[in-house]
Amino acid sequence: MLRLAVQKSGRLTRGALDLLKRGGFEFEEKSTGLINPCKNFPLELLLLRDEDIPEAVSAGAADLGIVGSNVLEDYELRGPAERAERLLSLPFSSCRLSLAVPTKCGFEVLTDLKGKRIATSYPSILAHFSEAHDLSLLPVLLNGSVEVAPALGLSDGIFDLVSTGETLKQNNLREFYKVLECNPLLISRPLGRGAKAGLRDALISRLNSAINSQTNRYLVFNAPKSNLDSILRDLPSIDGPTLMELANDFSKVAIHTVVKKDQLWKTISAIQALGATGVLSFSMEAQIN
Numbered sequence: 529m530l531r532l533a534v535q536k537s538g539r540l541t542r543g544a545l546d547l548l549k550r551g552g553f554e555f556e557e558k559s560t561g562l563i564n565p566c567k568n569f570p571l572e573l574l575l576l577r578d579e580d581i582p583e584a585v586s587a588g589a590a591d592l593g594i595v596g597s598n599v600l601e602d603y604e605l606r607g608p609a610e611r612a613e614r615l616l617s618l619p620f621s622s623c624r625l626s627l628a629v630p631t632k633c634g635f636e637v638l639t640d641l642k643g644k645r646i647a648t649s650y651p652s653i654l655a656h657f658s659e660a661h662d663l664s665l666l667p668v669l670l671n672g673s674v675e676v677a678p679a680l681g682l683s684d685g686i687f688d689l690v691s692t693g694e695t696l697k698q699n700n701l702r703e704f705y706k707v708l709e710c711n712p713l714l715i716s717r718p719l720g721r722g723a724k725a726g727l728r729d730a731l732i733s734r735l736n737s738a739i740n741s742q743t744n745r746y747l748v749f750n751a752p753k754s755n756l757d758s759i760l761r762d763l764p765s766i767d768g769p770t771l772m773e774l775a776n777d778f779s780k781v782a783i784h785t786v787v788k789k790d791q792l793w794k795t796i797s798a799i800q801a802l803g804a805t806g807v808l809s810f811s812m813e814a815q816i817n
């Protein structure tokens with residue numbers, strides 16, 4: 529049985545549960561327990577606060593974890609724990625760790641912050657940054673509601689996660705300096721080569737498939753044989769596109785391939801310019817490489 533720690537409630541919870549669902553892992557939807565067994569795989573979810581996940585994995589209370597790179601990095605900078613193995617970078621809830629200051633303050637360049645008080649839940653990353661830039665920042669440790677600290681006179685600025693920027697705006701703060709891009713990671717403790725490692729590999733493969741199927745599109749079109757070389761030259765694919773004869777037009781072939789979602793329209797424009805017709809694109813349920 530594998531145990532996977534995920535955030536009980538917060539920024540990463542929905543994305544993590546959706547990804548597991550798309551990987552074919554089924555859980556009791558209405559479970560309120562802190563351990564939720566998977567119905568169709570030897571896996572159980574351990575629901576924790578995100579800042580406790582690196583320690584749970586490091587101490588072996590969980591085999592795997594889904595945790596923000598910000599939380600993991602702050603934990604690892606803090607102590608002697610062995611670095612967790614980063615298995616996958618997960619494509620949801622990405623954000624950044626930034627320094628922010630009151631909208632109306634006169635700070636303009638990084639050195640204007642020298643010796644200032646900065647409220648944060650990420651003291652180790654802040655200390656590392658402060659040292660690297662010789663800023664002698666004074667950390668004010670808060671575990672939540674960090675944005676309110678300047679208005680309360682607790683700090684001169686903050687160092688916190690920014691996604692849409694809405695929370696900063698609501699608290700009359702402006703993003704001053706982006707320090708780190710952050711995204712969720714699937715991490716693991718060392719599992720050796722036994723049965724658990726086999727389960728972990730199966731889980732990775734299924735999550736990878738779910739990620740690929742979400743980020744890629746299946747593309748089908750008809751192409752004139754006269755332009756085939758040009759069309760195939762830059763066409764993305766997995767192992768190479770599939771070519772199939774058309775039943776009633778021997779001047780063309782049908783081409784099937786897989787394209788990154790963000791490259792889809794660029795690819796369609798390129799193949800259309802080379803005579804492609806009957807272009808179809810599909811979402812995929814799974815892509816197992």
Ligand code: PRP
Pocket residue numbers: 538539672673674675688689690691692693694695696
């Ligand atoms: C983070 C951060 C901000 C908010 C920023 O909190 O602490 O409060 O997100 O997001 P925005 O730029 O889209 O407004 P999070 O949701 O991670 O929860 P927390 O309050 O537990 O830190």
